[in-house]
Amino acid sequence: METFGNDIHKIIHGDALDALKSLPDSSVDLIFADPPYNIGKNFNGHIEKWKTEEAYLDWCYQWLDLCIQKLKPRGSFYVMTATQFMPYFDIFLRKKLDILSRVVWSYDSSGVQAKKYFGSMYEPILFCVKDKNNYTFNANDILVEAKTGAKRKLIDYRKAVPSVYSSEKVPGNVWDFPRVRYRMDEYENHPTQKPIALLERIIKASSNEGDLVLDPFSGTFTTCFVAKKLNRNSIGIELQDEYIKIGLRRLQLADEYKGEKLHRDVRTFETEKTANINQTTLFEPNGTYIHG
Numbered sequence: 001m002e003t004f005g006n007d008i009h010k011i012i013h014g015d016a017l018d019a020l021k022s023l024p025d026s027s028v029d030l031i032f033a034d035p036p037y038n039i040g041k042n043f044n045g046h047i048e049k050w051k052t053e054e055a056y057l058d059w060c061y062q063w064l065d066l067c068i069q070k071l072k073p074r075g076s077f078y079v080m081t082a083t084q085f086m087p088y089f090d091i092f093l094r095k096k097l098d099i100l101s102r103v104v105w106s107y108d109s110s111g112v113q114a115k116k117y118f119g120s121m122y123e124p125i126l127f128c129v130k131d132k133n134n135y136t137f138n139a140n141d142i143l144v145e146a147k148t149g150a151k152r153k154l155i156d157y158r159k160a161v162p163s164v165y166s167s168e169k170v171p172g173n174v175w176d177f178p179r180v181r182y183r184m185d186e187y188e189n190h191p192t193q194k195p196i197a198l199l200e201r202i203i204k205a206s207s208n209e210g211d212l213v214l215d216p217f218s219g220t221f222t223t224c225f226v227a228k229k230l231n232r233n234s235i236g237i238e239l240q241d242e243y244i245k246i247g248l249r250r251l252q253l254a255d256e257y258k259g260e261k262l263h264r265d266v267r268t269f270e271t272e273k274t275a276n277i278n279q280t281t282l283f284e285p286n287g288t289y290i291h292g
């Protein structure tokens with residue numbers, strides 16, 4: 001296990017179970033866990049498929065328990081997995097945490113166009129807390145347009161003094177964010193990169209500036225990248241060398257890795273000149289993500 005970075009942003013290169021065990025108990029404000037889904041994805045030559053579903057779930061139950069152990073008493077835990085495994089996570093976690101929302105991340109197109117069944121166009125996310133009476137939820141930081149009332153300027157006559165409907169609301173549990181595509185600025189070379197906008201909503205809602213955000217399966221380090229932009233501290237854990245390099249570069253923690261200069265892969269439509277786009281341009285000066 002090797003560690004990079006500093007006390008504010010740390011990258012741990014190693015196995016999630018070992019790395020999680022090395023962290024102090026009750027030390028993390030927010031955990032976002034996006035593990036391998038046991039569906040045969042290729043993570044840089046490593047095919048993530050367990051011998052049996054039971055073996056996958058046994059492994060998951062171990063790191064789920066460790067995540068709970070590392071969360072502060074007021075902490076929040078967001079966890080993803082494939083639709084077919086989420087019911088097991090739900091039953092396991094609801095005995096140990098309060099599940100406040102069962103979120104559906106809905107997107108516009110799947111990689112494979114199903115013709116003989118209904119293609120999967122969403123991924124589930126559980127939002128859990130340790131103490132449902134005492135947890136961070138910054139509703140005002142994640143408001144979205146309340147389309148119906150605001151657009152049509154309807155009056156709410158049920159109020160003592162009739163007034164126009166609010167133009168903003170806390171999002172419901174169906175979240176529409178496009179998947180990360182090859183031509184998007186934020187794209188990195190990873191099969192299951194999560195969008196900046198998705199992590200922005202989670203981190204803004206469930207943590208405050210200076211809080212510690214942990215991602216045990218960091219991949220392209222989207223969680224830590226967004227945490228940094230929003231002035232949170234972060235710890236990212238990842239097994240694969242290739243993805244550690246992405247993390248070091250995205251978090252600006254190193255210029256090179258084992259003697260290799262770190263730079264974004266040049267995509268087929270890019271010239272050398274535009275390849276090293278400064279990713280801070282995705283944010284307003286106050287840290288708000290500019291939606292494209």
Ligand SMILES: C[S@@+](CC[C@H](N)C(=O)[O-])C[C@H]1O[C@@H](n2cnc3c(N)ncnc32)[C@H](O)[C@@H]1O
Pocket residue numbers: 014015016017034035036037043190192193194195216217218219220221222223237238239240243
């Ligand atoms: C679903 S991806 C995470 C993607 C990430 N959320 C992002 O936005 O890029 C899961 C990641 O877990 C890593 N991984 C798989 N097994 C691991 C383990 N035992 N410990 C740490 N990381 C692991 C894989 O290499 C992969 O990058």
